[in-house]
Amino acid sequence: AVTSVFGFGSSYVGPAMDDWKGAAKTKGLPVDYTPTNSPDGIGRYGLRTADFGGTEAEVSSLEAAGVGGQPTRERGFQYVPDVAGATAVMYNVSDASGRHVDYLHLNAGTIGRIFSGDITRWSDPAITATNGGKPLPDQPIRLVVRSGNSGTTALFYDYIAHAAPGPYATFMQRSGMGKFLPDTRPINLEGAGIAGYNMQFLANSSQIAEFIGGQQWTIGYDEFAYAKLYGVQSVWVQNASGNWVQPYAENIAAALRGAHLRPDLSQELSGVYANGDPKTYPISAYSYVMAPCNPAPDRDTCRSGYTEQGKTETMSGFLDHIACQGQLNMAAIGFSPLPPNLSQEMMNSVSRLTGQPPKQLNAGNCANPTFHGGLGAGSSSPPDPFIALGGVDKLTKGGNGGESKKDTTGGPAASSSSQNAGVATASATGDNDEDLANGGSKDWRAAEPAAYDSGGFGGFGAWAALVLFVAIITPLVVRGIARRVSRR
Amino acid sequence: MSDTTEMSTVDAVDGIDYLDAEYADGPAASTREVRLIGGPPVGAATLESRDVGAWFGDRLVLDAVSLLMPAREVTALIGPSGCGKSTFLRILNRMHELVPTASLAGEVLLDGQDIYADGTRAQQVRLRVGMVFQKPNPFPAMSIKDNVLAGLKLAGLKCDDKDALVEQSLERAGLWREVRDRLNAPGGALSGGQQQRLCIARSLAVRPNVLLMDEPCSALDPTSTRRVEQTIAEIGHEVTVVIVTHNMQQAQRVSDHCAFFLAAENEPGRVIEHGPTEKIFAEPDDPRTYDYVNGRFG
Amino acid sequence: MSDTTEMSTVDAVDGIDYLDAEYADGPAASTREVRLIGGPPVGAATLESRDVGAWFGDRLVLDAVSLLMPAREVTALIGPSGCGKSTFLRILNRMHELVPTASLAGEVLLDGQDIYADGTRAQQVRLRVGMVFQKPNPFPAMSIKDNVLAGLKLAGLKCDDKDALVEQSLERAGLWREVRDRLNAPGGALSGGQQQRLCIARSLAVRPNVLLMDEPCSALDPTSTRRVEQTIAEIGHEVTVVIVTHNMQQAQRVSDHCAFFLAAENEPGRVIEHGPTEKIFAEPDDPRTYDYVNGRFG
């Protein structure tokens, strides 16, 4: 009989899991997955309160951070790659005239320095240089990051470490994580918050996406699927070949061709960052299911399978589903399907779990689009808006009035919204219009920064009100006193 | 308001004369003139009820009670339990309306003015018509002195010599001598009879025209009862007193007039008979009155 | 209700005969013999207190009370409030010890046996010495019938004819005629006087030897009082009755013997005088008794 299996862990893979478990249910496989964060998944897996985990972080990084890992090793595990994904850099910025920026381009070094706290203002020349040469308003950069432990944090900061090693080292030092092992990354940034970096901590991916959507002058990292889900702008990132890319399936797939997988299938990503393929989106990574396995010669982390046969059946069925059928929709929701070799690795994992020989996949028995030479619907990236303009430094061709800006920024806005898989860029543009209509209005949100500086009563109006109030009240008081006096 | 001159001649109960030249040389402080500022007119007042009826919810508990309670006399209300004596008493100073379901009909005239007339404020009425309850209810957290002065504070009155007022009121309630050394002791620390007299003093301090008393002695021991009766007899010369009592002897002892209330089963209470106390007790007109005062029922 | 047919024949009280298959020879239902199984000895008993003293905490409230309450007679305990009458009464059926701070001295002999003797179970004593309280307290969750039978159920007694017992007890309490048509109505639905008689019936159902009553009429109206007094007079011939009352007329009307309790200030209560009721009321030995029964205090 099948038995329910319960998973916890990565929120990175959450949208994919939602897709998979729904489909598994229709196949009679009761699987549940609660997206929290990767370390949580590994931890619960180790405590055996979870039947499987979802993770991008590795057990070693947890051990380095001192939040467990030991019980996980005791239980035994295997990393099973389940999907490829990417971390998007989301932002919410307005330009000098108060309109939403939807074209932000950042190169690796700049991203690294921003998230290492080295660049702290939006007007920084490094940002200006890749965004048309016209500085953004001189506002502080607010980093939106995950509170608590997170595998996405570990993944992202691995990229930061490669993109800007110097600032990253300083950052780690200041945050109290300086003695980390050379190849382990922070899974938790609270140390940085304590050290005084301008960070907004939020509990999960959806809160981050929502927060950035609603709050100006912010920038953060989040799984790309959430950016799509919430309609938040993502940065165009410059890859090793100098191209500007966003994390669509083709870019992720291209990038991960440079990934190096260790024998236990865990990933080493420096090859991805350096991948010269022009389509590469450099902050791409595989996500993993952490599942138990029976001791096998090629895995020294395996201890034993499930004690319940029902769980083994459900889990193997589930992994089977992910390997092929499950990869169909991945591109559409912001991931990239696994390449054929990794789908086959999934089947090998299943065999380690069940003890049966692995099923051999081929184009005939596997629906994974990569077996059929594609990536599935929604896999291709929209064009870089700056290409049409002739380069990242060509944003403003002169003129600084609202007219000309509208002209120039209108182009990218239109093009990206038309192709962004129909998600909410349209509404973002709507916001723009509204803000323009309200330009200089009394809406407190839009109040000029200067308003924050004036303490006390808000200028003349308050005093007038006070005088008026006194004028009304005084006669009453005077009359009262007069009566009292006359009564004596 | 300077209508307190009448007060200056307040007789010492024991017949001791006194002077009141600037409070300095008076032998007894109680005789000093104390002026209340902002209070109602001082002096006893005649209270008259006309066709008073009372309901609790839809139940009529009192019907067509017309009674004259003359100034400076003690009127006793007697009758078996549940016949509406307390209700009537509470109508006389507008405490009745505090019961959420209560309503009433008829008029109550205080010196000829209807206390239920439109625009009359209950608070003002209660200031003129004081009340003493069955169970002594001093404010336990306040000192004896503050208890006496509580009425002033509550009614927003001012007084130019509080100590004198305290002494005077306690004196009139017959409590001065017992407590003058511990005016700052809490009111709750007195014995039951003393507490009751403290309540009387408290009521007297605001110079009411009428004092209503609802079984003021029923919770007291015999000695205290005596003492309170004595107090009633004394103040009866100055203010109009209306007293409810279950004790026939007491009614005989303290009252000048007497009204007998009776409620037949499922009928509202009515005044069966009223008149001078001697007459009610000696030769009542109504046989039911006779039965009642002679302990045939109740 | 199929018992209405039979009800029609139960006019026993008015002297009409009726037939009864099993108890064919009984002229009235109330006279049928109902056997209680497991109960105490039936019949009135003499109660005697010897040198009884009582404390609440460290305060002695009753001192050296020696009193004989003869079988089949009504003894009234009178005295001003707080002199320890209730305390004494509660000592007589071991209710006193329910007050956590209470303790006592002396002996209470029920038919010669000390009810406080070692190994005597309070429960057994209370079964023999019933009690009726000041405020009628029928069990509100039970019907009238269940109320009467409550004692049986509570004491774990059995009875061979419950309906007869109910009828008999209610008859003796003078309530049968009023409630026989609604034995299943809740006990709380009766009037005060009926409730009190229901409580008497409830106490009688377990066939106590002695019945103690603590101001059983003080919460009742005059009519109900009359009715209860009548009941007391009737059951007084069958069980020993001890009654506390504040009402001198009532004491005179219902009791054969009378004991006057008095507690001087800060002194424990004592029996000042006891003897036949006529004597206590007509020519008491002690002047305090004279004062008290003539309404000089209290």
Place this chain on the structure above:
Amino acid sequence: MTITTARAGEPPPARRPIDDAPSRVDKVFRRVTTGGGITVLVLLVVIGFFLTLQSAPALRYAGFGFFSTVEFNTTADSPVFGVLGMLTGTITVALIAVFIAVPISVLAALFITDYAGTRLRGLLTGLVDLLAAIPSLLYGLWGFSFLAPQVEPVTAWLSRNFSWIPLFATKENATLTQSMFVAGLVVSLMVLPITTSIIREVFAQTPPGEKEAALALGGTRWGMVRSVVLPFGRGGIVGGAMLGLGRALGETIAVSLLLPQLPSIVTHVLESGGATISGFIAHNAGISGLGLNAMMAAGLVLFLFTLATNFSASIIISRSRSGAGVDA
């Protein structure tokens, strides 16, 4: 008849031990009920024991520093964690809540006991009970999605115009959602029914005699309330506030929805930031390793802290009740 005052001068007679031989049923009854009663004691001890057990490694690691460290960082290479930041956050939120809730509770309780008519009184008393039964989750949900956005402009306005008052100060460009103030506001709504019902209960016990006396002396209703009800109910107000504080301290869900849950000592209550123990725990339900132990230790602190608060509250309330019997 002999007058039995012969012993007047003598020492009182010896007391008799009252010996009741309880029946077997009663013995069993006593044992069973005592067992039931003791379960509660045992349960509390067991809770404390297991929390201590699980938090021991963390406490051993951090030592006394656990109570003096603000940050809670179990993932640094030398973990630094302590409960101080969360504890101050917890207390701040609770105090804000109580400061808002108690005045309203007192007023509402007064309204119910002394101003409303009988029918309304019954209705309101029931309503307050109903309010108390509404899960804090729903309050939190409402506060999170409805109230906080409504309050935000007001706090923005406050911080813009009154930032010279330290209480209203905010950093430049600070986020104003997710602030201690908003959390306190929502928690105050949750403790309102509890404090109201306690205070109402105490107010309702005000001796009616004293109230009538105050009115009969010519006092207004306010005069009556001020001179009788409030002095009488003082203990109840304090006790209700303490109990409300206890509730507010332990409130989890609403604050976990409303605060970012980053332990720090928050000085700008209008501005985003801060954590409470319970909210932090709820947030980190899946933490493991040393973090789990540290979290358990934080839970233990919360447990002891609320116990202490509730103990004092219940003592204050029972005091005030026994005070009510003085005049009886």
Place this chain on the structure above:
Amino acid sequence: MATLLDKPVAPARRVPKAKRRTAVSTPEDRLVTLGCAASASLLTWFVLHLLLDSPGWLADLVVAYAIFLGMLYLVFRDRLGKLAAMDRLVTTIVFTGALGLLLPLLFLLVYIVVKGAPHLRLDFFVEDQSAVSPVDPSTEGGGLHAIIGTLEQTAMALLFVVPLGLLTAIFLNETRSRLRKPVRVFVDAMSGLPSIVAGLFVYAALIIPGAVRGSSFFNYSGFMACIALTVVMLPTVTRTVDVVLRLVPDGLREASLALGASRARTVWSVVLPTARTGVTTAIILGIARVVGETAPLLFTAAGSTLLNLNPFAGQQEALPLFVYRYVQTSVEAQRERGYVGALVLIIIIFVLFAVARIVGRNRTARKPRRTRTRESS
């Protein structure tokens, strides 16, 4: 003519005169109050909207209220004097206080109904969330798994709480043990125990040690949730039952004892039946309180989108968890699901409350039982 006049005027049964009004406030008072309110709101509008930037309706309200109070006091003082003005002022403030208590409730209810009702379908009670993806419209799937979980967990908790709570309350009221006082204080203290601590306790004491050993019983499950809920509910129920038992007049206990009953018998036959409705009410209110508990479930039942009928193994959903999880997400459809759950939760609580009220009301009403007649026996 004469006969007509002779007709008796029936002095005995006179029709009483009309009742008289004794209202506290006069129409004039009300008019003045209204005037003050109008003028205060105008002034506020003038000051906040014409002279200043109003930061929103909340600030308007506060300012208008303050102005209103000031005006009211001054006007009444002018008319009736200081005392009456103060009285009036306090009356107004007190009334506002009551509103301050009730309005949030009203807002809350309306908000949840408005947000939840449009998406509530009957399907909600028959489907679970296992086959639903986040972007599906909120009418897809349902909350059956959550409702079942809540029912199972609460019902099992009741199995522990009712006997234990009753025993403890009886212990507190009907025995004279020296432990009574400490127990009562502990119960009081425990009733304020943060519910998350209850969850943490079960997690620390049962789940962690059990799960690591591979036990499926000592792992996330409905039963573990039930234990945590028991810890939460026990003191609440004990306290309310304690209060109810305390309300049983001592006279009844004494009457019972005076009839020769044992203590146990008195409790069983007199005290409990008398307090039965109160006890029922207390238990229902205990349920109402515990049905909405979220925090302890985070550590015990842990939530799930699958329907899990077995409370002894596997994660289980409960309504509060359902709501908690979904309202935190920012996907509109997910949030709508959360609001539907909240609406259902509130309906459950209202129903429980109504039942408690109805039970509580019929305190004396009792179905008459048929008499057993002598003939039939």
